[in-house]
Amino acid sequence: MxxxxxxxxxxxxxxxxxxxxxxxxxxRAITLVxxxxxxxxxxxxxxxxxxxxxTGRATRIGISGAPGVGKSTFIEAFGxxxxxxxxxxxxxxxxxxxxxxxxxxxxxxxxMGALSQHAGAYVRPSPSGGALGGxxxxxxxxMLVCEAAGFDTVLVETVGIxxxxxxVDDMVDTFVLLVGPxxxxxxxxxxxxxxxxxxxxxxxxxxxxxxxxxxxxxADYHGAxxxxxxxxxxxxxxxxxxxxxxxxxxxxxxxxxxxxREMLHSTGMLQxxxxxxxRAWLWREVEDTLVAQLHDDPRVAAxxxxxxxxxxxxxxxxxxxxxxxxxxxxxDVQAEP
Numbered sequence: 001m002x003x004x005x006x007x008x009x010x011x012x013x014x015x016x017x018x019x020x021x022x023x024x025x026x027x028r029a030i031t032l033v034x035x036x037x038x039x040x041x042x043x044x045x046x047x048x049x050x051x052x053x054x055t056g057r058a059t060r061i062g063i064s065g066a067p068g069v070g071k072s073t074f075i076e077a078f079g080x081x082x083x084x085x086x087x088x089x090x091x092x093x094x095x096x097x098x099x100x101x102x103x104x105x106x107x108x109x110x111x112m113g114a115l116s117q118h119a120g121a122y123v124r125p126s127p128s129g130g131a132l133g134g135x136x137x138x139x140x141x142x143m144l145v146c147e148a149a150g151f152d153t154v155l156v157e158t159v160g161i162x163x164x165x166x167x168v169d170d171m172v173d174t175f176v177l178l179v180g181p182x183x184x185x186x187x188x189x190x191x192x193x194x195x196x197x198x199x200x201x202x203x204x205x206x207x208x209x210x211x212x213x214x215x216x217x218x219a220d221y222h223g224a225x226x227x228x229x230x231x232x233x234x235x236x237x238x239x240x241x242x243x244x245x246x247x248x249x250x251x252x253x254x255x256x257x258x259x260x261r262e263m264l265h266s267t268g269m270l271q272x273x274x275x276x277x278x279r280a281w282l283w284r285e286v287e288d289t290l291v292a293q294l295h296d297d298p299r300v301a302a303x304x305x306x307x308x309x310x311x312x313x314x315x316x317x318x319x320x321x322x323x324x325x326x327x328x329x330x331x332d333v334q335a336e337p
Contacts, residue, residue, distance in 0.1 A: 018148050030124055034142065060174070061154070061176060064178065065179060071178055076244070078250055090123075091121070092146070143156065156168055156172055171277060177202070179204070206243045207246050299331065
């Protein structure tokens, strides 16, 4: 195993370390792609270009669910079972950032102690940074780095905000929605869009006195998903019950994911899906870069206080204020003192 110089940030050498399986290089590479510094963004792009030929072969799984449903417990049990079967598993666990302080607990490594210490697994907690969809802004790039490092299964755990989960759906092959026993009684209150995204619905905590409740919840979801209709390729979301505590049903979850992936392969939808996602990533990157350039432009910074003052005072609309800022960025509008 080669170990790049700890102080060497050259993208090519860092890429070599990632491919060789160096954990330090992997961690530094993900830190680099998560950075918002302009110079780091250029290095990150060069790193991803160097790794691109070794990506795309992993199974990408998004896992979401409301807080308290047991995402971390499930992921640890699920990941350990995959490791037993010879897979290499990377977990990109996203913690919510505080809207006030920007801080994040990043406690997933603690909650997945056995998995994070396994030689065949890699658990990386990252703050959401306020990004919509319950995923970190650079989770896509981190996923590519993990694939290049040889992990054949990448699990993306969202914060489970239950609002804009389309963001994680746009980067994975299979979207898994975790629900707790009794959640079937709340189907009317569930966001239809989130439920429609699910390729596999997993009813958790199906053990002890909750086992009968879990079975009823699974039946409720099965009926509701039939009414929602199937996904592309004739796939109708499967409903599985499991217990991370006893291990019952964990294999059934993997089998459902494997059937979904086989459908994607056999119909040619996997390539179509990946191409569509790559196109969406391109335009998201363009948007992020333009916004960053706007904030860094001294011509824009010079007029921001006045534009914000007039917008908040009701003198101009937010739309007019935005046009002024964009005009200043282009250099074709001069702000009035």
